[in-house]
Amino acid sequence: MSQIDDALKQRFGPDTPSTPDILGQYEFPVQLASRRSHRQFKPDPLDPELVHSLCALAMCAPAKSDLQQRDIVIVEDPDQRAKLLEIIPGNAWMETAPAFLVFCANNRRQRQLNEWRGPPFVNDHLDAFFNASVDAGIALATFMMAAESVGLGCCPVSAIRNESQKVSDLLGLPDHVFAVVGMALGWPEQEGWISMRLPLAATVHTNRFSEEGLSDRIDAYDQARAKVHSYSSQRNVEEFGQAEFYGWSEDKARQYAHPDRADFGDFIRAKGFNLS
Protein backbone atom coordinates (compact mmCIF):
# COMPACT_ATOMS: atom_id res chain seq x y z
CA MET A 1 0.00 0.00 0.00
CA SER A 2 1.30 3.48 -0.79
CA GLN A 3 2.27 5.75 2.10
CA ILE A 4 -0.58 8.14 1.41
CA ASP A 5 -3.21 5.40 1.30
CA ASP A 6 -1.85 3.94 4.50
CA ALA A 7 -2.08 7.34 6.23
CA LEU A 8 -5.58 8.06 4.90
CA LYS A 9 -6.83 4.66 6.05
CA GLN A 10 -5.44 5.37 9.51
CA ARG A 11 -7.16 8.76 9.38
CA PHE A 12 -10.56 7.82 8.02
CA GLY A 13 -10.79 4.06 8.51
CA PRO A 14 -9.95 0.92 6.51
CA ASP A 15 -12.77 1.43 3.96
CA THR A 16 -11.19 4.63 2.64
CA PRO A 17 -10.78 4.26 -1.13
CA SER A 18 -7.28 4.33 -2.57
CA THR A 19 -6.09 7.65 -3.95
CA PRO A 20 -5.14 8.31 -7.57
CA ASP A 21 -1.43 7.62 -8.19
CA ILE A 22 -0.60 11.27 -8.75
CA LEU A 23 -1.08 12.09 -5.04
CA GLY A 24 1.49 9.50 -3.98
CA GLN A 25 4.05 10.89 -6.40
CA TYR A 26 4.50 14.13 -4.46
CA GLU A 27 5.78 14.52 -0.94
CA PHE A 28 3.39 17.23 0.23
CA PRO A 29 0.08 15.28 0.00
CA VAL A 30 1.71 12.37 1.84
CA GLN A 31 2.86 14.71 4.61
CA LEU A 32 -0.57 16.31 4.82
CA ALA A 33 -2.28 12.92 5.10
CA SER A 34 -0.12 11.92 8.07
CA ARG A 35 0.14 15.29 9.84
CA ARG A 36 -0.52 15.68 13.54
CA SER A 37 -0.36 18.39 16.21
CA HIS A 38 2.65 18.44 18.54
CA ARG A 39 2.65 19.61 22.15
CA GLN A 40 6.12 18.53 23.28
CA PHE A 41 9.21 20.09 21.76
CA LYS A 42 12.97 19.61 21.84
CA PRO A 43 14.76 22.40 23.67
CA ASP A 44 16.70 23.34 20.49
CA PRO A 45 16.11 27.02 19.75
CA LEU A 46 14.50 28.06 16.49
CA ASP A 47 16.30 30.36 14.11
CA PRO A 48 14.24 33.61 14.16
CA GLU A 49 14.90 33.95 10.43
CA LEU A 50 13.22 30.59 9.87
CA VAL A 51 10.19 31.74 11.84
CA HIS A 52 10.06 34.98 9.81
CA SER A 53 10.33 33.05 6.55
CA LEU A 54 7.48 30.77 7.62
CA CYS A 55 5.43 33.92 8.31
CA ALA A 56 6.24 35.03 4.76
CA LEU A 57 4.93 31.69 3.46
CA ALA A 58 1.79 32.05 5.60
CA MET A 59 1.19 35.47 4.07
CA CYS A 60 1.34 33.87 0.60
CA ALA A 61 -2.09 32.39 1.38
CA PRO A 62 -5.08 33.81 -0.44
CA ALA A 63 -7.11 36.50 1.33
CA LYS A 64 -10.68 37.68 0.76
CA SER A 65 -10.72 40.35 -2.03
CA ASP A 66 -6.95 40.74 -1.54
CA LEU A 67 -7.82 42.79 1.55
CA GLN A 68 -5.11 40.93 3.53
CA GLN A 69 -6.92 41.25 6.84
CA ARG A 70 -4.60 39.11 9.00
CA ASP A 71 -1.44 39.74 10.92
CA ILE A 72 0.93 37.60 12.97
CA VAL A 73 2.51 38.58 16.28
CA ILE A 74 5.69 36.60 17.04
CA VAL A 75 6.01 36.53 20.82
CA GLU A 76 9.81 36.43 21.16
CA ASP A 77 10.37 38.27 24.44
CA PRO A 78 10.60 35.74 27.33
CA ASP A 79 8.74 38.14 29.64
CA GLN A 80 5.86 38.44 27.18
CA ARG A 81 5.80 34.64 26.81
CA ALA A 82 5.72 34.19 30.59
CA LYS A 83 2.89 36.71 30.93
CA LEU A 84 0.93 34.98 28.19
CA LEU A 85 1.28 31.64 30.00
CA GLU A 86 0.12 33.26 33.23
CA ILE A 87 -2.97 34.55 31.46
CA ILE A 88 -3.96 31.06 30.28
CA PRO A 89 -3.07 28.66 33.10
CA GLY A 90 -3.38 24.92 32.49
CA ASN A 91 -1.29 24.98 29.32
CA ALA A 92 2.11 24.19 30.82
CA TRP A 93 3.08 22.18 27.72
CA MET A 94 3.37 25.50 25.87
CA GLU A 95 6.46 26.28 27.96
CA THR A 96 8.48 23.73 25.99
CA ALA A 97 7.76 25.46 22.66
CA PRO A 98 10.77 27.47 21.46
CA ALA A 99 8.49 29.78 19.49
CA PHE A 100 4.99 31.12 19.98
CA LEU A 101 2.95 33.16 17.52
CA VAL A 102 -0.47 34.75 17.59
CA PHE A 103 -2.58 34.92 14.43
CA CYS A 104 -4.78 38.00 14.46
CA ALA A 105 -7.71 39.21 12.42
CA ASN A 106 -7.09 42.80 11.31
CA ASN A 107 -10.02 44.77 9.94
CA ARG A 108 -8.43 48.02 11.18
CA ARG A 109 -6.14 48.46 8.18
CA GLN A 110 -9.11 48.46 5.80
CA ARG A 111 -10.82 51.17 7.85
CA GLN A 112 -7.57 53.14 7.82
CA LEU A 113 -7.38 52.86 4.01
CA ASN A 114 -10.87 54.33 3.74
CA GLU A 115 -9.94 57.11 6.13
CA TRP A 116 -6.66 57.92 4.39
CA ARG A 117 -7.94 57.65 0.81
CA GLY A 118 -11.32 59.32 1.35
CA PRO A 119 -14.08 56.93 0.20
CA PRO A 120 -16.30 56.16 3.21
CA PHE A 121 -16.15 52.75 4.92
CA VAL A 122 -19.74 51.52 4.67
CA ASN A 123 -19.28 47.84 5.51
CA ASP A 124 -19.53 48.03 9.25
CA HIS A 125 -21.43 44.76 9.76
CA LEU A 126 -20.84 41.10 10.60
CA ASP A 127 -18.99 40.39 7.35
CA ALA A 128 -16.11 42.63 8.46
CA PHE A 129 -15.53 40.43 11.52
CA PHE A 130 -16.07 37.22 9.59
CA ASN A 131 -13.77 37.96 6.65
CA ALA A 132 -10.85 38.98 8.83
CA SER A 133 -11.33 35.88 11.05
CA VAL A 134 -11.34 33.58 8.04
CA ASP A 135 -8.23 35.23 6.60
CA ALA A 136 -6.44 34.67 9.92
CA GLY A 137 -7.50 31.01 9.94
CA ILE A 138 -6.21 30.49 6.41
CA ALA A 139 -2.88 32.09 7.37
CA LEU A 140 -2.66 29.78 10.39
CA ALA A 141 -3.28 26.67 8.28
CA THR A 142 -0.80 27.80 5.64
CA PHE A 143 1.86 28.49 8.28
CA MET A 144 1.34 25.01 9.74
CA MET A 145 1.60 23.31 6.38
CA ALA A 146 4.83 25.17 5.62
CA ALA A 147 6.30 24.42 9.06
CA GLU A 148 5.28 20.77 9.04
CA SER A 149 6.71 20.32 5.53
CA VAL A 150 10.21 20.92 6.95
CA GLY A 151 9.70 18.68 9.98
CA LEU A 152 8.65 21.28 12.53
CA GLY A 153 5.79 20.55 14.91
CA CYS A 154 2.93 22.94 15.68
CA CYS A 155 -0.14 23.16 17.83
CA PRO A 156 -2.76 25.87 17.42
CA VAL A 157 -3.93 27.38 20.72
CA SER A 158 -7.45 28.79 20.83
CA ALA A 159 -7.13 28.76 24.64
CA ILE A 160 -5.72 32.29 24.29
CA ARG A 161 -9.30 33.38 23.59
CA ASN A 162 -10.29 32.27 27.09
CA GLU A 163 -8.85 35.62 28.07
CA SER A 164 -9.23 37.69 24.92
CA GLN A 165 -9.10 41.06 26.64
CA LYS A 166 -5.95 40.27 28.63
CA VAL A 167 -4.21 38.84 25.56
CA SER A 168 -5.24 41.90 23.58
CA ASP A 169 -3.84 44.22 26.25
CA LEU A 170 -0.59 42.23 26.51
CA LEU A 171 -0.01 42.31 22.75
CA GLY A 172 -1.21 45.91 22.36
CA LEU A 173 -3.92 45.05 19.84
CA PRO A 174 -5.95 48.13 18.84
CA ASP A 175 -9.63 48.37 17.87
CA HIS A 176 -10.74 46.05 15.05
CA VAL A 177 -7.70 43.80 15.61
CA PHE A 178 -8.07 40.66 17.75
CA ALA A 179 -6.27 37.39 18.44
CA VAL A 180 -7.92 34.48 16.63
CA VAL A 181 -5.53 31.71 17.63
CA GLY A 182 -2.04 31.20 19.04
CA MET A 183 0.45 28.67 17.78
CA ALA A 184 3.23 26.77 19.55
CA LEU A 185 6.12 25.84 17.27
CA GLY A 186 9.30 23.81 17.56
CA TRP A 187 11.12 20.60 16.69
CA PRO A 188 8.88 17.77 17.92
CA GLU A 189 10.06 15.73 20.89
CA GLN A 190 7.75 12.81 20.11
CA GLU A 191 6.44 11.26 16.96
CA GLY A 192 2.79 11.82 17.86
CA TRP A 193 -0.06 9.96 16.20
CA ILE A 194 -2.56 10.33 13.40
CA SER A 195 -5.83 11.50 14.94
CA MET A 196 -8.82 9.85 13.28
CA ARG A 197 -11.33 12.05 11.52
CA LEU A 198 -15.04 11.57 10.92
CA PRO A 199 -15.70 9.44 7.84
CA LEU A 200 -15.78 11.39 4.60
CA ALA A 201 -19.34 10.11 4.03
CA ALA A 202 -20.34 12.35 6.95
CA THR A 203 -18.31 15.42 6.06
CA VAL A 204 -17.94 15.60 2.27
CA HIS A 205 -21.22 16.11 0.42
CA THR A 206 -21.95 15.83 -3.29
CA ASN A 207 -24.38 18.25 -4.90
CA ARG A 208 -26.55 18.60 -1.81
CA PHE A 209 -25.89 18.55 1.92
CA SER A 210 -26.92 15.24 3.43
CA GLU A 211 -27.14 13.84 6.97
CA GLU A 212 -28.23 10.40 5.85
CA GLY A 213 -27.01 7.74 8.28
CA LEU A 214 -25.14 10.36 10.30
CA SER A 215 -25.92 9.01 13.74
CA ASP A 216 -24.84 5.48 12.78
CA ARG A 217 -21.70 6.80 11.13
CA ILE A 218 -20.78 8.68 14.30
CA ASP A 219 -21.38 5.55 16.43
CA ALA A 220 -19.07 3.59 14.13
CA TYR A 221 -16.48 6.38 14.22
CA ASP A 222 -16.59 6.44 18.03
CA GLN A 223 -15.94 2.70 18.15
CA ALA A 224 -13.18 2.71 15.52
CA ARG A 225 -11.44 5.68 17.11
CA ALA A 226 -11.60 4.20 20.61
CA LYS A 227 -9.87 1.04 19.36
CA VAL A 228 -6.93 3.08 18.06
CA HIS A 229 -6.75 5.84 20.65
CA SER A 230 -9.08 5.89 23.61
CA TYR A 231 -9.50 8.84 25.98
CA SER A 232 -7.30 8.59 29.07
CA SER A 233 -9.96 10.27 31.22
CA GLN A 234 -13.62 11.29 31.04
CA ARG A 235 -14.87 14.86 31.35
CA ASN A 236 -17.15 16.03 34.14
CA VAL A 237 -17.70 12.62 35.72
CA GLU A 238 -19.30 14.21 38.79
CA GLU A 239 -22.01 15.67 36.56
CA PHE A 240 -22.49 13.03 33.86
CA GLY A 241 -21.19 9.87 35.54
CA GLN A 242 -18.59 7.35 34.40
CA ALA A 243 -19.61 6.20 30.93
CA GLU A 244 -19.15 2.51 30.17
CA PHE A 245 -18.09 3.44 26.66
CA TYR A 246 -16.56 6.89 26.30
CA GLY A 247 -16.14 7.88 22.67
CA TRP A 248 -15.44 11.07 20.74
CA SER A 249 -19.09 12.14 20.52
CA GLU A 250 -19.62 11.72 24.28
CA ASP A 251 -16.48 13.74 24.94
CA LYS A 252 -17.57 16.55 22.61
CA ALA A 253 -21.12 16.56 24.02
CA ARG A 254 -19.72 16.86 27.57
CA GLN A 255 -17.28 19.57 26.47
CA TYR A 256 -20.10 21.69 25.08
CA ALA A 257 -22.36 21.13 28.09
CA HIS A 258 -20.34 23.91 29.71
CA PRO A 259 -20.25 27.51 28.54
CA ASP A 260 -16.94 28.52 27.06
CA ARG A 261 -15.96 32.09 26.12
CA ALA A 262 -19.56 33.24 26.41
CA ASP A 263 -18.18 36.79 26.73
CA PHE A 264 -16.40 36.66 23.35
CA GLY A 265 -19.20 38.51 21.55
CA ASP A 266 -19.05 41.33 24.08
CA PHE A 267 -15.27 41.48 23.67
CA ILE A 268 -15.55 41.68 19.88
CA ARG A 269 -18.22 44.40 20.10
CA ALA A 270 -15.99 46.33 22.49
CA LYS A 271 -13.24 46.05 19.85
CA GLY A 272 -15.49 48.17 17.65
CA PHE A 273 -17.16 45.53 15.49
CA ASN A 274 -20.83 45.79 14.61
CA LEU A 275 -22.01 42.17 14.53
CA SER A 276 -25.47 42.79 13.08
Ligand SMILES: Cc1cc2nc3c(=O)[nH]c(=O)nc-3n(C[C@H](O)[C@H](O)[C@H](O)COP(=O)(O)O)c2cc1C
Ligand atom coordinates in the same frame (compact mmCIF):
# COMPACT_ATOMS: atom_id res chain seq x y z
C1 LIG B 1 -8.30 26.74 15.67
C2 LIG B 1 -7.69 25.65 16.51
C3 LIG B 1 -7.54 25.84 17.87
C4 LIG B 1 -6.94 24.86 18.68
N1 LIG B 1 -6.74 25.13 20.00
C5 LIG B 1 -6.09 24.22 20.77
C6 LIG B 1 -5.81 24.52 22.15
O1 LIG B 1 -6.16 25.59 22.67
N2 LIG B 1 -5.14 23.59 22.88
C7 LIG B 1 -4.72 22.40 22.32
O2 LIG B 1 -4.09 21.61 23.02
N3 LIG B 1 -4.97 22.09 21.02
C8 LIG B 1 -5.65 22.97 20.23
N4 LIG B 1 -5.89 22.70 18.91
C9 LIG B 1 -5.42 21.42 18.33
C10 LIG B 1 -6.57 20.45 18.15
O3 LIG B 1 -6.93 19.93 19.41
C11 LIG B 1 -6.11 19.32 17.20
O4 LIG B 1 -5.91 19.87 15.92
C12 LIG B 1 -7.16 18.22 17.12
O5 LIG B 1 -7.24 17.56 18.37
C13 LIG B 1 -6.83 17.20 16.06
O6 LIG B 1 -5.54 16.66 16.27
P1 LIG B 1 -4.43 16.73 15.13
O7 LIG B 1 -4.16 18.17 14.80
O8 LIG B 1 -3.21 16.03 15.74
O9 LIG B 1 -4.95 15.98 13.95
C14 LIG B 1 -6.50 23.64 18.09
C15 LIG B 1 -6.67 23.44 16.71
C16 LIG B 1 -7.24 24.42 15.94
C17 LIG B 1 -7.37 24.21 14.44
